[in-house]
Amino acid sequence: MTKVVYAACPHDCPDACGVLITVEGGKAVKIQGDPVHPVTRGFLCAKVAKYLDRVYSPDRVLFPVRRIAPKGQTASATGQSRPRALDSFERISWDEALASISSRFRQITAEHGSEAILPYSYGGTLGKLNGSSMDRRFFYRLGASQLARNICSEAGSAGIKSVYGIKLGTEPEQFRHSKYIIAWAANIHGNNIHLWPFIEEARRNGAKLVVVDPYRTRTAACADWHLPINPGTDVALALGMMQVIIRHQLYDADYVDRHTTGFRELRAKVEEYTPETVSRWTGISPADIEKLAREYASVRPAAIRLNYGVQRSENGGMAARAIAMLPCITGSWKEVGGGLQLSTSGAYELNEAALEHPELMQASLGRPARVINMVELGKALNEVDDPPVRALFVYNSNPAAVCPNHNQVVRGLLRPDLFTVVHEQFFTDTTDYADIVLPATTFFEHPELQTAYGHYFLQLSNQAIDPLGECRSNVELFRALAQTMGFKEECFRDSVEDMIDQALDSPNPRLTGITRQRLQRERHMRLNFTGNGNASAKPFLPFAQGNFRTPDGRARLYNGELKALGLDPVASFIPPQESRHSQQCKSFPLELLARKADNFLNSTFSNLPNLQALEQVGVLEMNAIDAKTRGIHNGDRVRVFNSRGEMELEAKVDGRVPPGVVAAKLNWAKLTPGNRNINVLTSEKLSDMGNSATFYSVLVEVEPQLPR
């Protein structure tokens, strides 16, 4: 029996692909991109194209286990994580696992209160059900601490919303009509590959592609123009561009007049951001700033693909804010192929309250539980005392790899009095510190409702195969745990179908006509932008007629609310403390980009041999000038360090980074030579807006490592 099952890739990527899984005799034998999906267009990224190797990997966690050895790292750099990881555990049944978790939770609640329990989850799956439904109900009902999920995008979200009031942007399909495209901190080839064919189509029709990124990504290498900007200086560049645009009267006075507020204040503000001044901060010549601004404002239509790289910086909120103003002053929102995309996620507005039941927290605790920012896990585990965190429940995340200030995180995870449960598909860096590990399904093994943050389709993902071993989905796990804890509320018995219906039951007019039954038949459905039940293929131009989600419907070039945060209500450039522009750079003069790998997804996929073969790990990319002044040659072992940590890497002098900048990749710590990952160097410092992580504001020094 052969069947083809329609599913949607739930990984943390803007593309949210439609996939077809061929199943023979209960086993998945083939995966391909859905040729009918207007954004997937029949192809998959290198990672998901090889997904059968992930699902059927011999390293999967297949049954619950309990720790029988001291906590700590279990694998060597040779990459064999599973056999040694399993040595530290013994197999137990699901019933035993659930019973011991609930008895520990009851005991901790009795001794310290329920807020001593902390859930920890992020982007393992972005599926609405397995990402944020039954799990949230469970932890609200328990009265656990709340987690501020700010490790990725909150600075950019706050920046964009401070201007538009909502996260909407240009549809990927419209980029084919652009004549000028700026990929701003957007590694399209690596992180958003399904946008690339639209850009290629635009270029065949004469469009120019400009990349603003300190690092020479594959995208930058094939662009028409690469501007390697100094990290953390994008606010200055955007304000400088607006200075040029306003000075040359290249702005759209009619659009500005009708659809924005604060242009007068903006005009006054940008006066000080002359190309000469901006050049000193950004490292981009005054002539290039002038040229970029003039071309952007006069070649029509012009689109900006802004991505989250720009906001992993101390001033990341302000950066997103300043860049978001550009299409508002040029009026580029009016044109098909114009505008800007950071994220499309604001369009869905599913019924989150019905999925998550936040009122359960009030019922059990009588007040909102305290909030712990996931970026500050190290601090939470080592310093918080009111009450201390005594239990950590990790799912959809690998904090021992992805969290900043890794050494501090590991110190916390090693605490013998911390009870740690990890629900996972693999024995990751984090399971090395778990008391109990529970086996999780992949998206082949459970049904799901899928949104996106890089397009406007909603998808229903079907289950293709039975769960492997004793794997359970997040939904099933938290449903079972709620029963074991004796939670009686009806919502803990909801089925997947119930929850999909609840999610779709929302007043959002863009969901008009979209039902579970139709999604089942049609696989993917574009959100309904006409407001009636009839889907239309017309381009969606979110702000062509204004319609910003602000109190007066106008884009806020001046936003008084920013004053409460101590920020400039228009925008202004404040150099990051960890940058070449600060005092700290006397001791640690190099700016580190602790980047993602093109062939991994954050730390996911980094344990799979077929993807490891595509990525060189354990290297520090350096500019020839910085290498030479330190007596370092290509291939030398080097020590990279700052006040938080150090690691040994191999120097790679490859022309990808400008002087003053070094770069390295995120990877599992236990699979990195030296057993440490790049987050030993990153900091828990939060961004200016949104309290987000600052992975790209990091100073380090590098020295040759003498052979031992």
Ligand SMILES: Nc1nc2c(c(=O)[nH]1)N[C@H]1C(S)=C(S)[C@@H](COP(=O)(O)OP(=O)(O)OC[C@H]3O[C@@H](n4cnc5c(=O)[nH]c(N)nc54)[C@H](O)[C@@H]3O)O[C@H]1N2
């Ligand atoms: N293959 C792959 N795809 C992914 C991911 C992955 O790990 N691998 N991760 C997924 C996730 S979680 C996310 S959030 C998205 C993120 O997608 P992106 O936002 O594209 O994420 P980053 O790779 O963090 O940053 C993009 C680029 O910003 C550059 N950059 C760093 N600092 C600055 C700066 O100060 N100014 C400017 N102009 N550029 C800067 C970096 O060098 C990088 O090339 O991608 C998703 N897709």
Ligand SMILES: Nc1nc2c(c(=O)[nH]1)N[C@H]1C(S)=C(S)[C@@H](COP(=O)(O)OP(=O)(O)OC[C@H]3O[C@@H](n4cnc5c(=O)[nH]c(N)nc54)[C@H](O)[C@@H]3O)O[C@H]1N2
């Ligand atoms: N140095 C540095 N650090 C970074 C970044 C960076 O650019 N540089 N990027 C940051 C960003 S943007 C992000 S979004 C975060 C990402 O942080 P995380 O969301 O923690 O990302 P992953 O490393 O992908 O880990 C997700 C884990 O979830 C598991 N998983 C997948 N599906 C399921 C499921 O259905 N159920 C359960 N229970 N588990 C599942 C996977 O096996 C994987 O181990 O990392 C951040 N950390």
Ligand SMILES: [Mo]
């Ligand atoms: Mo992310």
